[in-house]
Amino acid sequence: MADAPYKLVLLRHGESEWNAKNLFTGWVDVDLTEKGEKEAARGGQLLLDAGVLPDVLHTSLQRRAIRTAQLALDVADLNWLPVRRSWRLNERHYGALQGKDKKQTLEEFGEEQFMLWRRSYDTPPPPLADDDEYSQFADRRYASLPVEIRPRTECLKDVVERMLPYWYDAIVPDLFGGDTVLVAAHGNSLRALVKHLDGVSDADIAGLNIPTGIPLLYELDADLRPVTPGGRYLDPEAAAAAIEAVKNQGRK
Numbered sequence: 001m002a003d004a005p006y007k008l009v010l011l012r013h014g015e016s017e018w019n020a021k022n023l024f025t026g027w028v029d030v031d032l033t034e035k036g037e038k039e040a041a042r043g044g045q046l047l048l049d050a051g052v053l054p055d056v057l058h059t060s061l062q063r064r065a066i067r068t069a070q071l072a073l074d075v076a077d078l079n080w081l082p083v084r085r086s087w088r089l090n091e092r093h094y095g096a097l098q099g100k101d102k103k104q105t106l107e108e109f110g111e112e113q114f115m116l117w118r119r120s121y122d123t124p125p126p127p128l129a130d131d132d133e134y135s136q137f138a139d140r141r142y143a144s145l146p147v148e149i150r151p152r153t154e155c156l157k158d159v160v161e162r163m164l165p166y167w168y169d170a171i172v173p174d175l176f177g178g179d180t181v182l183v184a185a186h187g188n189s190l191r192a193l194v195k196h197l198d199g200v201s202d203a204d205i206a207g208l209n210i211p212t213g214i215p216l217l218y219e220l221d222a223d224l225r226p227v228t229p230g231g232r233y234l235d236p237e238a239a240a241a242a243i244e245a246v247k248n249q250g251r252k
């Protein structure tokens with residue numbers, strides 16, 4: 001096997017309240033469900049069982065990712081890990097779709113438009129008004145972000161562009177320093193990172209989905225290229241089933 005000096009673990013948050021309700025979530029700061037809490041703890045157990053013990057944690061600024069990391073690390077007795085958080089790891093801002101039912105949206109706008117908004121690389125949903133009940137524009141946690149970069153909607157391309165500076169400036173230095181890095185984030189911010197790591201094309205990334213709560217381990221070579229393309233889920237069977245479920249959201 002090729003030399004793999006660096007270890008990166010990606011962890012999507014456990015099931016959230018709005019995952020359970022099948023609502024577009026984006027930057028809305030919903031909590032985990034009980035099932036999500038269990039998924040998070042199991043994620044920690046999977047890390048422990050695999051002997052993959054992170055040295056440092058990076059999270060988004062959103063409760064569901066922060067709590068997932070805490071619950072997972074608690075199981076692995078790693079509550080003490082140093083942590084950095086950034087809006088750059090946040091879920092994709094879903095614009096005017098935030099708070100909307102996925103099934104209703106599919107029925108109202110049709111399959112093509114629904115999938116364009118949900119999975120196309122460069123078509124963002126319409127922007128969300130700043131005074132909308134689901135807007136985070138005035139949220140204190142984003143007060144240090146100049147208004148021109150505070151999103152009102154995002155496509156995946158936008159997420160790649162705002163996530164990569166954090167990858168290069170914050171995560172890569174930890175990897176090069178020899179740390180096993182845990183990134184606790186979201187379906188679409190992790191799709192953006194996987195797209196970068198695996199060099200997935202703009203077209204193919206539409207078909208890639210990330211399940212909740214199952215650690216995805218990337219062993220990286222000296223140039224930070226994955227030794228195993230796509231990485232390795234620590235519970236591959238559960239991951240395969242959960243990926244199908246994410247793919248089919250809106251259809252049940």
Ligand SMILES: O=C(O)[C@@H](CO)OP(=O)(O)O
Nearest residue numbers: 023024025026091118187
């Ligand atoms: O609603 C969202 O924010 C995301 C993740 O839950 O959904 P989707 O998988 O449809 O991009």
